[in-house]
C-alpha cells in the first residue's frame with residue numbers, strides 16, 4: 001500500500017478543488033455516487049456508528065419539492081445540478097450495532113437520547129467531509145448547502161422523524177469556464193499551535 005498521495009491527487013482533493021460556481025450538463029448517475037460511497041464508508045467514525053444517510057433526489061417531483069425547501073440563493077443550483085442529495089443523520093444508527101460493532105450492541109448508552117442524537121449529528125458531519133473528498137477523488141464537483149429549511153425538508157421527506165436533515169449537496173462535473181476566485185484560508189498561526 002502506498003503511504004502518501006502525489007501532488008496531483010492533493011490538488012484534486014484540496015489545493016485546486018474549489019466549490020464550483022457552475023456544473024456542465026454532463027449527467028452524474030446514482031452509480032457515480034455509489035462509487036464515492038464505497039470509498040468514504042471506510043473512513044472512521046466514533047463507535048463505527050456510520051450515521052450518515054444520503055438520499056439522492058432524482059424524480060422531478062421530489063426535486064421540485066426540495067427546491068421549495070431551500071433558501072432562495074440556493075434554489076437555482078438545486079433545480080439545475082445534475083445530481084442532488086439530501087444529507088441526513090440516522091438518529092437510530094445504534095440499531096445497526098449488532099452488524100457494524102457487535103461489541104457495542106445493546107449497551108445502556110444507546111438509551112440516552114441526548115448522547116445518541118449528538119453522536120448522530122457529529123458523526124454525520126464528519127462523514128459529509130469524507131463524502132466531499134470521495135466525490136472530488138472521482139473528479140466530481142461538490143457544492144454543499146446549509147442554507148436550507150431543515151424542518152420543512154424533514155417534514156416532507158422524513159415524516160417518521162428518524163432521519164434529520166443536515167445539508168443538501170449539489171454534485172456535477174465542474175464547468176471550468178465559470179471558475180470563481182477562492183477566499184483565503186487561515187495561516188498556520190491562526191489555526192494551529194503547539195503547546
Ligand SMILES: Cc1cc2nc3c(=O)[nH]c(=O)nc-3n(C[C@H](O)[C@H](O)[C@H](O)COP(=O)(O)O)c2cc1C
Pocket residue numbers: 017018019020073074143144145146147148167181182183
Ligand atoms: C457545510 C457547507 C455548507 C455550505 N452552505 C452553503 C450555502 O448554503 N450556500 C452557498 O452558496 N454556499 C454554501 N457553502 C459553500 C461555501 O461557502 C464554500 O465551500 C467556501 O466558501 C469555500 O469555497 P471554495 O471551496 O471555493 O474555496 C457551504 C459549504 C459547506 C462546506
